[in-house]
Amino acid sequence: MRRILVLTGKLIGDLIDFFYPPFKRYFSRQFFRYGVSGAANVGFDWLLYFVVYNYVIQKQFVPLGFVTISPHIAALLITFPVTLFSGFLLQKYVTFTSSDLRGKEQLVRYMAVVGVNLLINYFGLKLLVEVLHLYPTPSKMVVTLICTIFSYFSQKTFTFKIKN
Structure with missing residues (x-):
């Protein structure tokens, strides 16, 4: 599994580096990778949140017995761990290798x-x-x-x- 993550990280890093030359005089390669992979993770977070909020939670309150969670907070609680982990993997295998x-x-x-x-x-x-x-x-x-x-x-x- 680690080998797959390393190879995937290298592939993503090489793709990001393809677009790096025009920005070379403004940012280090590492900072550029950080920004692009971070922005991609934010986009993923927004998309995942939209899907969970609209199609999984279906904009409904989520009763847990002892407490009821509003739909926007329930969607956050579901998506946050996913994008936290995806952000970590991007930084570990793409930016700070x-x-x-x-x-x-x-x-x-x-x-x-x-x-x-x-x-x-x-x-x-x-x-x-x-x-x-x-x-x-x-x-x-x-x-x-x-x-x-x-x-x-x-x-x-x-x-x-x-x-x-």
């Missing part, structure tokens, strides 16, 4: 960085929308940019760092 840390350690660290990103999103939106009274969509865009930069450097120096 030189790391010599064990896969389990990388996954735990990746999940920690994602957790911090969730907190940055939450508190950033609270600050920009509720305290500074900025519009939500531009606020989300600013927070996403901050998270992207934070996440790239965190993944590079913490999650997928090279020991030696």
